[in-house]
Amino acid sequence: MLKILNPPYIKAHYPYQIIVSGILIFFCFQLSAQEYQTYKAKKGDGIYSVLKQNGYSYTESLNQFIELNKSKLGKENALIIGKVYRLPLKTDTIAEVQKIQAKIEALPEKTVYEIFGKKYREITIKSKELAGAIYYLESGHGGPDPGAIGNLNGHILCEDEYAYDVTLRLARNLIERGATVYLIIRDPNDGIRDEQYLAPDKDEVCYPDNEIPLSQLARLKQSTAAVNSLHALNKKKFQRLVVIHVDSRSEKENIDVFFYHDKGSNTGKRMANTLKETFEKKYAEHQPNRGYSGSVSDRNLYVIKNAVSPAVFIELGNINHTRDQQRFINPDNRQAVANWLRDGLIDDFKKSIK
Structure with missing residues (x-):
């Protein structure tokens, strides 16, 4: 840090840092949006069918879905018609954000x-x-x-x-x-x-x-x-x-x-x-x-x-x-x-x- 001027010093990030940071913000915005993405249960829906039709792996996402929605689930984790359920975060999106974050930290x-x-x-x-x-x-x-x-x-x-x-x-x-x-x-x-x-x-x-x-x-x-x-x-x-x-x-x-x-x-x-x-x-x-x-x-x-x-x-x-x-x-x-x-x-x- 150099103290010479008023203001005492000037600090600027490079364009590529701004671009990468912008990408991270975009993905974090997507991540935040996905955290609140919801699904309204219809007749015949179950956790398996809802996860599959929304592009999730049942085995990887089941526990997270139950944790997010445990207060709205019926007996044996059944979905209730008309209830709105949160969908889990997709692991590939999380991994992408983590990868970008690692790149920024390495700059x-x-x-x-x-x-x-x-x-x-x-x-x-x-x-x-x-x-x-x-x-x-x-x-x-x-x-x-x-x-x-x-x-x-x-x-x-x-x-x-x-x-x-x-x-x-x-x-x-x-x-x-x-x-x-x-x-x-x-x-x-x-x-x-x-x-x-x-x-x-x-x-x-x-x-x-x-x-x-x-x-x-x-x-x-x-x-x-x-x-x-x-x-x-x-x-x-x-x-x-x-x-x-x-x-x-x-x-x-x-x-x-x-x-x-x-x-x-x-x-x-x-x-x-x-x-x-x-x-x-x-x-x-x-x-x-x-x-x-x-x-x-x-x-x-x-x-x-x-x-x-x-x-x-x-x-x-x-x-x-x-x-x-x-x-x-x-x-x-x-x-x-x-x-x-x-x-x-x-x-x-x-x-x-x-």
Whole structure:
């Protein structure tokens, strides 16, 4: 479930689900109608003849007929002329309804969230392994502040655009696993994008729909207040804040994804370490000769220090280093980072609820 708009989320079923549901309603209507289908007894009628002439199996339907009409039957279950009797439900109709119901229950749950853009708006819920988990996802900067800026092949790379794209991909991943997600920073018209060079703009807003101020302190206070107000609404639930940024360093400094937590938060530290361990495993699996030098450390950062929810602050790399830039501009790499973050958060959730 994604909470981003007013109304907070949008859910839509697919046409084939509607069609199948419609078929089920039709059959249930028939079933209901048949339940009250009646027969008025005439001279010479008996249970056997009435069932046969109405297309029932005597042996399969006799007991149900007697149960439905026991208050109207004469001696030895004889029919009384002029009395109206209920006819049993036909087993083939029941079986058909049960079959359709089973098909509907087997259909994957699907939802639609416009914030992800036309290509990625449709989401299939793949599991419920994060059911009960609430995530506040905050991408760095936005609005009048693009954050760190890099250059590649004549293109400007803005931190807020790439951090936001990874954040959207992570949000979608978490929803697929049954989590509730709040996007603290969002762009109304930039969904998940598969371009290498993401065009910068300044129309991002802060939850629920507030203009982002230029002042850094005001911006930090705004987003932190949004998270804390949501935390208060979700008391006693599993809640985590994930803040995603892109670092800016010397062009010569190649860095891996690394993680910060608040010094006073053991829960945030555990989450950061779990994410780091996940990245180590993923690199060992997919790039065994590369190595991984990401780190976990505490840092006095405003958002993670002042947020009530346990938090992790993630730096995706150096926007000025050519190799790190490939982590940002390649959409497959952005998706891989989002996938690995999802896997780490799932692992953290499972550890937390043991």
